[in-house]
Amino acid sequence: MTAVQFIPGSSVAEYLSLVRRKNPLIHCVTNEVVQEITANVLLAAGASPAMVVGEGEAEDFVGICDGLSINVGTPFSMRVQIMKAAARKARELGKPWILDPVAAGALVWRDKIIFELMRTGPDVIRGNASEIKFLAGQGSGGKGVDSMDSSDSALQAAVELAEHYSSIVVVTGRTDYITDGTTTYSAEGGNPLITKVVGTGCSLSTLIAAFISSTDSKLEAAAACCAYVKKASEKAASDSKGPGSFHAAYLDALYNLKPEDFNA
Numbered sequence: 001m002t003a004v005q006f007i008p009g010s011s012v013a014e015y016l017s018l019v020r021r022k023n024p025l026i027h028c029v030t031n032e033v034v035q036e037i038t039a040n041v042l043l044a045a046g047a048s049p050a051m052v053v054g055e056g057e058a059e060d061f062v063g064i065c066d067g068l069s070i071n072v073g074t075p076f077s078m079r080v081q082i083m084k085a086a087a088r089k090a091r092e093l094g095k096p097w098i099l100d101p102v103a104a105g106a107l108v109w110r111d112k113i114i115f116e117l118m119r120t121g122p123d124v125i126r127g128n129a130s131e132i133k134f135l136a137g138q139g140s141g142g143k144g145v146d147s148m149d150s151s152d153s154a155l156q157a158a159v160e161l162a163e164h165y166s167s168i169v170v171v172t173g174r175t176d177y178i179t180d181g182t183t184t185y186s187a188e189g190g191n192p193l194i195t196k197v198v199g200t201g202c203s204l205s206t207l208i209a210a211f212i213s214s215t216d217s218k219l220e221a222a223a224a225c226c227a228y229v230k231k232a233s234e235k236a237a238s239d240s241k242g243p244g245s246f247h248a249a250y251l252d253a254l255y256n257l258k259p260e261d262f263n264a
Ligand SMILES: Nc1ncnc2c1ncn2[C@@H]1O[C@H](COP(=O)(O)OP(=O)(O)OP(=O)(O)O)[C@@H](O)[C@H]1O
Pocket: 102, 127, 128, 129, 145, 146, 147, 172, 173, 174, 175, 176, 189, 190, 191, 192, 193, 194, 195, 197, 198, 199, 200, 201, 202, 203, 204, 229, 230
């Protein structure tokens, strides 16, 4: 059994402050569905998004950005070449990068791409429970892009995946687990309404890129990011009537939450 610890509020405050101070530039190679929420989540939290996806410039931009987020949500051959080249460049330059393995387990072509990207050494792999279980050799994936499993049931898979790829693994759900295979943090709370807004997982991955780009303590920073998002999700749910108003309230909550709010 893996021992799990909470990320303390003081750490959430510390890493959120670092993001706000550094305002990291995050290179997003993500899917068509979530471009808007991804850019706005980064801005609201205090980072700077840039969707540089052209074949002539994506690789060069890795040299300019502070962190890279790769999301395989809507792959096609040119996009795949660009993702692989950007990932290799990040590895070569030592730039932090995160992989979001959207719908892992659902489609053979996509799975091959995901495994190749995982072998390129992401600092963090962030997925929902079904994705993480599949990648660890358990289960057959979710319902398309959605999870069919609880994050509790994926904790052991996350630990094994982290050990195997020497990467941090974040598995999200009712409870988020953040592990490097040795130390495991959890972030609890939030509100299930967040799952009714598309791209909240994808944009979380990109926000984790911003947090890990702001410090060398990447595991703690990734856990702090999850706890920050859980709190914003709670606040947004209490200020909204359904998915539409939640979307706006969530951006407002990310923007208005202050590091001091986590010290209490
Ligand atoms: N049952 C739940 N209760 C509270 N929060 C949840 C629940 N399920 C997921 N979340 C939160 O929703 C966010 C997205 O996680 P999820 O596991 O749904 O990602 P995802 O399936 O990759 O999302 P997407 O593909 O739509 O971007 C995370 O912040 C997570 O903590």
